[in-house]
Amino acid sequence: MALIKSISGIRGTIGGKPGEGLSPLDVVKFTAAYGTWLSRQTDNRKVVIGRDGRISGEMVKNLVVSTLNGLGIDVIDLGLSTTPTVELAVTMENAAGGIILTASHNPKEWNALKLLNSKGEFISGEDGAQLLEIAEQEDFNFADVNKLGSYTANDTYLQKHIDLVVNYPLVDVPAIKARNFKIVVDAVNSTGALFVPPLLKALGVEEVEVLFAEVNGKFSHNPEPLAENLTALSNEVNKSNADLGIAVDPDVDRLCFVCEDGGMFGEEYTLVAVADYVLSKRKGNTVSNMSSTQALKDVTLKHGGQYTPSAVGEVNVVKKMKDTNAVIGGEGNGGIIVPDLHYGRDALIGIGLFLSHLAHSKKSIKALRNSYPDYFISKNKIELDKGVDVKTIFEKIKVKYKNQPLNSEDGLKIEFDKDWVHLRTSNTEPIIRIYAESQNETTADNIAKRIMQDIKEFMH
Secondary structure, three states: OOOEEOOOEEEEEEEOOEEEEEEEHHHHHHEEEEEHHHHHOOOEEEEEEEEOOOOOHHHHHHHHHHHHHHOEEEEEEEEEHHHHHHHHHHHHOOOOOEEEOOOOOOOEEEEEEEEOOOOOOOOOOOHHHHHHHHHHHHOOOOOOHHHHHEEOOOOOOOHHHHHHHOOOOOOOOOHHHOOOOOOEEOOOOHHHHHHHHHHHHHOOOOEEEEOOOOOOOOOOOOOOOOHHHOOOHHHHHHHHHOOEEEEOOOOOOEEEEEEEOOOOOOHHHHHHHHHHHHHHHHOEEEEEEOOOOOHHHHHHHOOOOEEEOOOOOOHHHHHHHHHEEEEEEEEEEEEOOOOOOOEEOOOOHHHHHHHHHHHHHHHHHHHHHHOOOEEEEEEEEEEOOOOHHHHHHHHHHHHHHHOOEOOOOOOOOEOOOOEEEEEEEEEOEEEEEEEEOOOOOHHHHHHHHHHHHHHHHHHH
């Protein structure tokens, strides 16, 4: 059983003892803390909620709604929805905040409360810390019987979100329609099945086949959209002679593509391709987290923009995008953030922009992928011995590589000419993650191995 309280929200496995998993008592406690925190910020008593297709979704939703109502907060429930849709609805409804019930790419036994502020963005670290403090103290004040909140179901946002994508200035529906794409979608038994097919239809794609289309939360494969989990999609694209495949995660904020031969476009390259298209239409800057591919920097410089790395985590990417006035940004895990739509990862606008780019390029998706510089990221982790002081290890590594460009905004990133390595501790387990990138796969692996060797030496 696991319960992870982080500034970005509360995640846990369903069942078990309170405090050890995401039990009903924990759901109520953290929802009450969120509602209490909001009430101290504003007189606005409206909160938007929505959920992905998880088995536990309905149960968790009922607890969240009743708790918010008990605090005197009115709830607008979008029902089965996506993370970006709830984010958009918060501002469109002029709500005080929002809660998305999703554990994103975690397996089916997990669920979580993702917490939003009045801008429809994830709450900041400081806000998260306050909220955890309120939960810890159980410092709640529930409303009396005449002041209970109301409940409204609202199922109009699926269409509103699709309309926003279709009408976005850089999404070219006639060009997409003219290409007559045949597309296979892996909806992983969650809300992508409800949102992606109607979006594709609205974009003029007539031939759409959906795998794992039943929204039952019994994910047919590990729901993280990585190559090893998308074999069914690859095989189907190949077998049915489709132009491409689309995979999303359960809450539809991550996006990746499969080429016509069943090979991966590469989740790191979702953002690269979309940025290339956006920057060809609009000059400007880009941001991604520092564990993401260098290819984004290459594409940005080619278009005359500035690229800035951020610390890992959507909140950090968004902050850096605002600081540098970026026109496009996101994360190398297939998360696309289009700021003039909203500051949140959104697979639906990602699909609209990617297909516009593919249509304009007149290329196959494989040929489009081959037009970008090839980088390989080697992703590794090292288990930490009990009581190891990571700070000391990082300091020793800094000394050893003091002649290289170093960035310690988030863990430690070391640059070697065209290659880099990024070390950071996990928020959730006693490990250091080591990501290394190079234009040569063996080089990337070797850089990672060398650094792991350093860490092992410095541990003892």
